[in-house]
Amino acid sequence: MKKWGRRAEDQEWFVRLNRTEVWQHNIIWITFTLLVLTGMMSLIPTTWVVAMFGRYTAPVYRWRRYLHFIFAIGLFIGCVWHIAYLAFTDDGRQVFKDILLKPIDFIQMKENVLYMLGMRPEKPKFDRYDYKEKLEYLFGCIGTVVIFITGTIMTLAPLFPKFVVEVAATFHLMEATLASFAISIWHFYAVHLKPGKFPQDTSWIDGKMTMHHLKEEHPVYYEKIAKERGMINRDKRMDSPSPTSDDKNINKTYVSSAAEGIDIKERQSGQEEDL
Amino acid sequence: MGQRDKRQTISTGFWISMFVILLFLFLYSSSGKAADQENCQLCHRYSGLAAFVPETGTKKIFYINEMIYRKTVHGNVQCTHCHPDVKEIPHKPAKKVDCGLKCHVKEPSTDKDFSHKPIVDAFKAGAHGQSKLFRYEDGQPKCKYCHQNPIYQPMRGILAKHKEAEEESLIRCLGCHEKDEWTKRFLNHFVSRTAPRWGNKEIVDLCNTCHANEELMSKYMLDTTANFKETFHWRNVKYDMENGAHCLSCHAPSSLGYTAHNILKSSDPNSPTNMGLRTKTCGQQGCHTAPTRSFVKGTLHGAGIKVSLLNIKLEEEKHVLTEKDTADLKAELKFQKTEQLKRRIIWAIKLFYKIMIILVPGTMFLHQMLDLRITLKERKEGGH
Incomplete structure (x- = not known):
């Protein structure tokens, strides 16, 4: 691929x-x-x-x-x-479970803000989804529901009382404006403008993310993956400029797995069984 | 060449020159004569001809540019047809024009003297023409308020796909009709009337000059239409959509047989905005399909000033109002209060979102700027 x-x-x-x-x-x-x-x-x-x-x-x-x-x-x-x-x-159920907001996300939000302000030495270690992604997903869901309900009322306007249509139209316009601004600032920065991501995070095309980025942005999840696959020791060599032939073989495995859409956990369990 | 031949040549040249000058004068005077047979241009051609009106504190200009007047829709109407009280020169101040008069132009389908009287009568029967409603001089629209003796419009839309389409049509007309001037005017009239003279946006702006004026509307116990431009109807109008609903689309829908000249009060059972006919009005072709009664209930525009106006009226006139009038006013007040509450709810939703639009993206922006700063710092320190 x-x-x-x-x-x-x-x-x-x-x-x-x-x-x-x-x-x-x-x-x-x-x-x-x-x-x-x-x-x-x-x-x-x-x-x-x-x-x-x-x-x-x-x-x-x-x-x-x-x-x-x-x-x-x-x-x-x-x-x-x-x-x-x-x-x-x-996979979907796992995504849903992982992307739900939990109390730890609010703690990590506070810790990250403190870190960005220089009031904390280390940034928090995020899991599969950080609080930024979870909040964006949550507000995206709420906004979409609002937009759908109000849009349906507007489309079928003659069936509803005029006041209901007017309220729906107001919500629709204002929610859409809010969502547009929020996405432009929040999501665009995170996947396009952020140093290291510019001009774009290509995972929207092939769904893949480098282990380097995963380690930087979602270290807890990275550790889980690496541990499950026995990559911890090899991880120490990850920064080396020229990977060994073994690494290249592992990369090829990942590439082909991704291209076939094989679930990462299935691959992990398969590797463990082989071992 | 001899002396005699030279004299003959000069004489011939003189007579040719005289012929050309006389021909030019004849043609020029004949064209002028058609428009100004009463010689009004003797004085009205001077651009400085004006008078100060002390009662209104305004200046009235009496200058008439004949060349422009001839191109207008009334260009073939003589001055005294509309100003019959002017019988001598100099004349006394002319009376206001009555558009219901018969002028000496023949209406071609009946060969009778032409008159705007049917339109004037319809106008007088409508809300804008009922003089008893207008207790104040500045409120009542007159014919001239909307009709300014416009110049004929050129061909528009699909008819005007060729630049020379109008000229080509005129040539075809002149194949049978002998009189150039009459034929040209007839074609101009026909072309001009193939499309409405007022654009939808212009209609809204024209109505809004009075109906969006809170002070003026307060005098007549009417709410303003200033917030019409917040509606979806206006959005369609401003982009020239075919079915964009402007003021006349609901108050005088032509597809239902109404005209702009007889707009009726919404309390009139024949008015298209009366509750009894609203579903038909909103459901006219190209608009809302099969609207319910609850959909057409309420007001489409209004700033809510009517509540305070009704309160004042009830308080001031409580001794002179009959029981029925008081009950009607109270019912109207209740309805208007409900409408006002609805507008306040919508206002509150908008306010909430406006605050959110500033707060949420603002906070997000600050967060991302901090993230940018720390990421750049990390990259610098990390060397990648």
Whole structure:
């Protein structure tokens, strides 16, 4: 499988998002972006829209409504698929379990802020998902539910009392504005602008993350993985510029496993059995 | 060439020049004569012709640019057709124009004298034309408030796909119709009326000049329409959507047989905004499909000023109001209070989100800036 971005041949990496999760993420981010673009057209000053589309403004605006509806259906399908994945698959249930906010996340949030302010010597050690990802996921879910309910009311407006439609429209517009700002600042920085990630974290394409990044950002989870696979000793050599032939063989195993979408735990248990 | 031939040549040249000058004068005067047979331009051609009106403190300009006037929709109407009281020069101050008068232009389908009287009558029957409603001079719209004797509009839309389409049409018309001036005017009139003169945005802005004026509306116990521009209807209007609902779409929907000239009060059972007809109005073609009664209930625009106005009226006129009037006013007050509460709820939701939009992304931005700082520091120290 082709490796994307700046991922070097000699780097170790593992499946951060399996193939299903990559597709779900892609459906959701693409439809979300298109929904924001088609939705915000009705809010931004008319002069900007006219400057962009000129004499095609009216047809573009007419199509905007239909496209917004089509993209909403796309997002809905993506979300339903994701919910089904969380409910009916082992991987999904594990993701759900791991991504739920727990008291330790609030402690780690406080510790991380103190660390960033220079008031704590070490940053907290995060597990599979840190508090930033968990909060983003949680607010993303809440926002999506709000947007779906209000959007449905707006689509079926004549069936509802006018006040309900007006309240729904207000929530829809304001929630969408809030979500757009939040995603632009929070998620864009984390996966695009952050030093080491720029211009992008390529896991959205192939679902893979380097072990180096995993160790940096999710050390507790990294240790679990490494320990389960007996990588702890080898990990000491990870920073070496030229990996040994054994390392290269292990990398190849990871690459092929990821390409086939094999669950990381299944691979781990298989390796343990071999040992 | 002899002396005699030279004199003959000069004489011929003189007569040709005189012929050309006279022909030019004749043509020029004949075109002018068609527009100004009463010689009003004798005085009204001067751009400085104006008067100060002490009662209103305004200046009135009486200058008429004939070239422009001739291109307007009234360009073939003589001055005295609209100003019949002007019979001599110089004349006394002319009375206000009555658009319901018959002018001496023939209406081609009946060959009778043309008049705007049917429209004036319809206007007088509507909310804007009922003089008894207008207790204040500044509130009542007159014909000239909306109609400014506009210039004919050029061909628009699909008809104007070729730049020279109008000229080509005129050539075809002139194939049968002999009178150039009449044919050109008829075509101009026809072309101009193929599309509405007012754009949807212009209609909203025109209505809003009065109806968004809180002080003026307070005089007539009406709520303002200032917040119409927060509605989805306005968003469709501002992008020139075909079905963008402007003021007339609901208050005088042409698809239901209403015209802008006879807008009725919503309490009138024949008004398209009356509760009895609202489902039909909101459900007209291209708008909401099969709306329920609860959907069409309530007001679409309003800043909530009517509550205080009704309270004042009830307090001030409690001794003169009949029991029925008081009961009606109280019912209206209850309805308006409910509407006001709804607007406050929406206002509160917006306020909550505005605070959230500042707080949440603001906090996120600060967090990410701190993260950027520490990450850069780590990378510098870590050497990667």
